[in-house]
Amino acid sequence: xxxxxxxxVRPDVNATGCPSRLVLEHVTSRWGVLVLAALRERxxxxxxxxxxxxxxxxxxxxxxxRTLERDGFVHRDAHPxxxxxxxxxxxxxxxxxxxxxxxxxxxxxxxLDAVQEARRAYxxxxxx
Amino acid sequence: xxxxxxxxVRPDVNATGCPSRLVLEHVTSRWGVLVLAALRERxxxxxxxxxxxxxxxxxxxxxxxRTLERDGFVHRDAHPxxxxxxxxxxxxxxxxxxxxxxxxxxxxxxxLDAVQEARRAYxxxxxx
DNA sequence: CAGGATCCGTAACGATACTG
DNA sequence: CAGTATCGTTACGGATCCTG
Numbered sequence: 001x002x003x004x005x006x007x008x009v010r011p012d013v014n015a016t017g018c019p020s021r022l023v024l025e026h027v028t029s030r031w032g033v034l035v036l037a038a039l040r041e042r043x044x045x046x047x048x049x050x051x052x053x054x055x056x057x058x059x060x061x062x063x064x065x066r067t068l069e070r071d072g073f074v075h076r077d078a079h080p081x082x083x084x085x086x087x088x089x090x091x092x093x094x095x096x097x098x099x100x101x102x103x104x105x106x107x108x109x110x111x112l113d114a115v116q117e118a119r120r121a122y123x124x125x126x127x128x
Numbered sequence: 129x130x131x132x133x134x135x136x137v138r139p140d141v142n143a144t145g146c147p148s149r150l151v152l153e154h155v156t157s158r159w160g161v162l163v164l165a166a167l168r169e170r171x172x173x174x175x176x177x178x179x180x181x182x183x184x185x186x187x188x189x190x191x192x193x194r195t196l197e198r199d200g201f202v203h204r205d206a207h208p209x210x211x212x213x214x215x216x217x218x219x220x221x222x223x224x225x226x227x228x229x230x231x232x233x234x235x236x237x238x239x240l241d242a243v244q245e246a247r248r249a250y251x252x253x254x255x256x
Numbered sequence: 257c258a259g260g261a262t263c264c265g266t267a268a269c270g271a272t273a274c275t276g
Numbered sequence: 277c278a279g280t281a282t283c284g285t286t287a288c289g290g291a292t293c294c295t296g
Binding site for chain 2: 109112
Binding site for chain 1: 277278279280281
């Protein structure tokens with residue numbers, strides 16, 4: 001019954017705060033990023049996504065997919081067959097979102113060395 | 129004593145998972161985004177940041193700033209005076225990070241209308 | 257003023273069991 | 277296969293008190 005989003009949703013913050021923050025939280029959420037990245041390549045089925053991403057529980061994957069679908073990023077195509085078959089793909093808006101977070105993710109990887117060196121310097125300065 | 133990061137840090141995921149994800153989580157964290165956005169403009173003092181951002185507890189602001197400093201995004205300049213005065217500013221790496229998340233945040237705002245309409249359509253289809 | 261230490265509620269998350 | 281429902285744990289985040 002609850003429509004809890006992927007990311008934290010506290011009433012007061014959402015009421016008074018910036019609404020676009022919720023969009024950002026959904027696309028940058030732990031599994032949201034990975035789902036968008038996976039669907040960037042091609043359409044995936046539910047179990048395919050689970051295997052591709054790895055380490056995600058059924059609950060969290062379903063919740064993430066529902067959130068992304070609700071936001072208009074993911075298209076859900078449920079085939080009325082037995083056994084069930086559901087295909088997930090990106091919408092036009094979703095492709096935009098995927099490109100954005102993909103760019104940010106790539107930047108994170110490019111700068112990872114610099115960050116890790118900064119961390120070593122920071123940690124080293126304290127233990128001295 | 130603990131070095132808990134701004135975003136969630138589960139041992140198993142960090143051990144096996146993609147390390148650049150931690151960078152992404154820090155810069156896209158709830159308060160991380162707002163700190164980077166504020167410091168993009170100019171140097172801020174601790175209390176200034178609290179007022180500018182609004183709604184952030186001392187604990188979370190300090191924790192966020194420490195995480196961003198450790199990652200090499202924020203420069204901390206503590207003046208040895210009484211009363212204490214500490215200035216926070218962005219490093220070169222931090223300016224890069226700020227630009228990246230700022231771009232993503234701007235995109236979120238640009239597409240906010242489309243997302244909200246998608247949400248209405250989604251919610252309306254269920255209540256029928 | 258700038259934070260560190262502590263206590264604590266809440267809710268996000270994962271594992272399991274169950275359903276169409 | 278593709279989920280939903282429930283439960284238990286964890287740790288995030290806020291409030292408060294305290295120090296240099």
